[in-house]
Amino acid sequence: MSKIIFSVAIKGAHKIVERAWEKYESAVKKFGKSTEIGFPNTAYYLPVIYAILGYPVKRLGDCEEILQEAKKLLPKVPSEKHSLPYLGPALDAGMATFFAEEIIEAINYLEKPDLYTKTEEPTEENIWLGAADDVIFRKRGVEFVDGTAPGFAVLLGSPSDKETAKKITQELLERSLYVFMHDQTNGIYMPYLLKEAGIQLGWPVRLIPFGPDYTSVVFAIGFACRVAMSFGGIKPGDYINNLLFNKDRTYAFVIAFGPPSEEWAANAAGAMNWGFPTISDWELPEIKPYGVCTYEHLVSKVPHEEIVEKALFVRGVKVATTKIDVPVAYAPAFEGERVRKEDLFLECGGGKSPAVELLISTSFEDIKDGEIEVVGPEISDLPKIDEKGPPYRVPLAIVVKVAGANMQEDFEPIIERQFHYFINYAQGIMHIGQRNIVWIRVSKQAVEKGFLFKHIGKILYARIKQDFSAIVDKCQVTIYTDEERVKEILEMAKGVYEKRDARLADMVDENVDVFYSCTLCQSFAPTHVCVITPERGGPCGAYSWLDGKAYYQINPAGPNQPILKGKPIDLKLGQFEGVNEFIKKASKGTVERVSLYSIVNNPMTVCGCMEAIAAVSARSNGIIIVNREFTKETPIGFKFSTLAGMIGGGNVTPGFLGISKQYITSKMFISAEDGFLRIVWMPKMLKEELRERLQKRAEELGVPDFLEKIADETTVNTEEELINWIKKVNHPVLKLPPIM
Numbered sequence: 001m002s003k004i005i006f007s008v009a010i011k012g013a014h015k016i017v018e019r020a021w022e023k024y025e026s027a028v029k030k031f032g033k034s035t036e037i038g039f040p041n042t043a044y045y046l047p048v049i050y051a052i053l054g055y056p057v058k059r060l061g062d063c064e065e066i067l068q069e070a071k072k073l074l075p076k077v078p079s080e081k082h083s084l085p086y087l088g089p090a091l092d093a094g095m096a097t098f099f100a101e102e103i104i105e106a107i108n109y110l111e112k113p114d115l116y117t118k119t120e121e122p123t124e125e126n127i128w129l130g131a132a133d134d135v136i137f138r139k140r141g142v143e144f145v146d147g148t149a150p151g152f153a154v155l156l157g158s159p160s161d162k163e164t165a166k167k168i169t170q171e172l173l174e175r176s177l178y179v180f181m182h183d184q185t186n187g188i189y190m191p192y193l194l195k196e197a198g199i200q201l202g203w204p205v206r207l208i209p210f211g212p213d214y215t216s217v218v219f220a221i222g223f224a225c226r227v228a229m230s231f232g233g234i235k236p237g238d239y240i241n242n243l244l245f246n247k248d249r250t251y252a253f254v255i256a257f258g259p260p261s262e263e264w265a266a267n268a269a270g271a272m273n274w275g276f277p278t279i280s281d282w283e284l285p286e287i288k289p290y291g292v293c294t295y296e297h298l299v300s301k302v303p304h305e306e307i308v309e310k311a312l313f314v315r316g317v318k319v320a321t322t323k324i325d326v327p328v329a330y331a332p333a334f335e336g337e338r339v340r341k342e343d344l345f346l347e348c349g350g351g352k353s354p355a356v357e358l359l360i361s362t363s364f365e366d367i368k369d370g371e372i373e374v375v376g377p378e379i380s381d382l383p384k385i386d387e388k389g390p391p392y393r394v395p396l397a398i399v400v401k402v403a404g405a406n407m408q409e410d411f412e413p414i415i416e417r418q419f420h421y422f423i424n425y426a427q428g429i430m431h432i433g434q435r436n437i438v439w440i441r442v443s444k445q446a447v448e449k450g451f452l453f454k455h456i457g458k459i460l461y462a463r464i465k466q467d468f469s470a471i472v473d474k475c476q477v478t479i480y481t482d483e484e485r486v487k488e489i490l491e492m493a494k495g496v497y498e499k500r501d502a503r504l505a506d507m508v509d510e511n512v513d514v515f516y517s518c519t520l521c522q523s524f525a526p527t528h529v530c531v532i533t534p535e536r537g538g539p540c541g542a543y544s545w546l547d548g549k550a551y552y553q554i555n556p557a558g559p560n561q562p563i564l565k566g567k568p569i570d571l572k573l574g575q576f577e578g579v580n581e582f583i584k585k586a587s588k589g590t591v592e593r594v595s596l597y598s599i600v601n602n603p604m605t606v607c608g609c610m611e612a613i614a615a616v617s618a619r620s621n622g623i624i625i626v627n628r629e630f631t632k633e634t635p636i637g638f639k640f641s642t643l644a645g646m647i648g649g650g651n652v653t654p655g656f657l658g659i660s661k662q663y664i665t666s667k668m669f670i671s672a673e674d675g676f677l678r679i680v681w682m683p684k685m686l687k688e689e690l691r692e693r694l695q696k697r698a699e700e701l702g703v704p705d706f707l708e709k710i711a712d713e714t715t716v717n718t719e720e721e722l723i724n725w726i727k728k729v730n731h732p733v734l735k736l737p738p739i740m
């Protein structure tokens with residue numbers, strides 16, 4: 001049976017490689033071989049080709065060598081009588097398919113710059129997003145290694161009606177999978193059906209319309225290849241390990257709707273190389289024996305009601321779902337979903353009504369574990385008390401009391417910060433902000449399903465008890481919707497926040513004996529270790545010293561370990577005996593010492609998740625900072641993505657430092673080299689984002705007009721211009737000693 005389907009795949013691969021050759025030849029005539037080519041804003045070139053062959057395709061002319069390689073891989077089209085093609089030749093044909101398709105798509109970018117939106121979400125005019133750039137990739141790819149997303153489904157074509165489309169995608173999202181959509185069936189495109197059904201599309205909601213042609217499947221496979229290279233430490237060209245990494249760790253599969261073309265069969269054969277099987281709703285000869293895929297390679301004629309379950313089973317996906325007793329779906333996939341105006345049933349906070357959320361620790365006696373109370377009108381009462389709505393505007397105070405033998409006051413804000421995720425995972429509920437600037441929206445669809453305020457309490461209770469079981473023994477939630485009570489709690493909460501902020505401000509490196517490690521990212525950068533101090537959080541922006549302390553209590557054998565500072569070796573550089581000993585051990589001997597406050601002398605390594613990069617601009621004697629969201633070139637000639645590729649992976653790179661945005665305004669920011677006053681350039685968007693804090697720090701240092709002296713892309717684009725700029729504005733860096 002497999003002979004028939006493999007023959008079809010090989011024929012399809014021949015057609016696709018031929019199509020790529022024709023496209024290439026016509027593009028060369030039009031643009032010339034030296035024209036630059038590639039997917040937008042990525043350091044991974046054409047990622048499948050780069051991952052498998054190690055070849056960085058940069059110019060149109062480079063494609064010729066790749067197409068020759070694809071041609072070599074293509075097995076002969078089998079004759080009816082003789083040839084008996086089996087798995088090996090079909091896999092080669094599939095690989096040749098992806099090389100050819102990447103070239104087709106790269107030329108698409110050249111010929112039709114508006115074919116894809118190049119954004120995170122569809123625009124009004126265009127539904128197709130195209131390849132994920134490095135900003136999207138870094139943000140989303142990490143979820144494939146930290147377990148938030150077990151994998152993805154590649155959907156080829158579409159069922160014929162929106163109800164089925166909606167049901168299938170909902171089932172996939174409930175399993176926390178990303179859904180990648182490609183091509184059409186009988187002129188029906190899945191993303192259009194979903195849009196018609198009122199479903200939000202885009203990376204934040206894990207529903208990605210990649211492209212209208214089957215060739216866009218390479219965007220999905222390229223994504224998997226990048227995960228292996230970026231987070232799995234697999235080198236470009238190490239094709240065996242890239243394929244194995246994905247087979248073992250990325251739970252992906254293809255679901256095909258309707259009669260498959262030869263080209264679809266070629267793509268399915270290509271996906272098998274990575275261990276991704278295909279499940280089809282059409283009657284086809286199946287490929288049952290195990291081989292490259294964990295179980296079957298191709299399963300056919302699966303009814304739509306069973307197709308997701310079957311796909312999960314065939315791929316061997318085991319998804320641990322969080323079961324919470326609420327009437328709406330609950331999964332990380334719903335975190336980025338928005339509740340739009342037309343779907344809005346009620347909102348709390350966001351400037352529309354007073355709202356606040358607060359977690360406080362108290363004594364065991366003060367708590368009835370598991371009690372969830374709503375004080376004031378419930379959602380079901382709203383139509384009775386306000387005839388104007390929906391949308392209703394409701395005052396809201398969420399008060400969570402916890403007690404635990406290991407609970408500390410310092411952990412309160414850490415648990416409270418998680419409310420955002422806990423509540424957002426409920427489908428149809430949107431949570432923005434925190435503390436007294438929280439904003440919660442509840443959709444009509446969620447209310448129709450029976451969602452009530454008490455369910456917010458149920459979610460918080462269940463998640464806090466589950467995620468913080470090491471420090472929380474008892475938990476009670478009260479939700480106030482009575483305006484007077486809400487206002488009272490708001491006032492009380494302000495006092496608590498002030499106390500917390502004052503405590504945090506007092507926390508300085510000098511006053512503590514213990515720092516914390518974070519080795520969470522060792523799963524993809526095996527020798528990288530972050531040292532987190534009160535004045536220098538993790539470069540990802542997600543871990544503060546207090547987080548390290550709390551997570552050590554929660555999981556004493558986990559990635560956050562206490563580091564005794566020990567005897568100081570050099571206080572200016574921030575070198576301590578205890579830290580060096582720890583680093584040497586935790587980096588498996590790769591890094592011998594680290595200076596916590598220097599960019600030049602033994603700077604800390606970085607894995608790849610940093611929010612921003614600081615780099616020495618030797619000619620200006622200053623430091624430039626570039627954030628992940630800024631996609632253009634910096635004055636030192638590199639984009640963020642190129643710099644990230646240079647310094648990531650746990651290497652010590654003097655002159656470069658991965659940092660969090662928060663760290664820029666810390667007193668210890670590269671203090672060994674007078675870091676703050678050396679900042680000569682940063683993107684305008686970053687300057688605006690941090691304006692208030694930058695200004696405060698500048699004033700503390702006695703240079704109140706410092707912000708105006710920092711160049712950005714609107715004033716400076718090269719190092720030459722940077723040198724002229726610092727002279728023109730009389731930048732303080734002119735008075736500082738040489739940095740290197």
Ligand code: SF4
Binds near residue numbers: 607
């Ligand atoms: S970047 Fe550092 S602090 Fe952040 S998760 Fe990774 S190891 Fe932890």
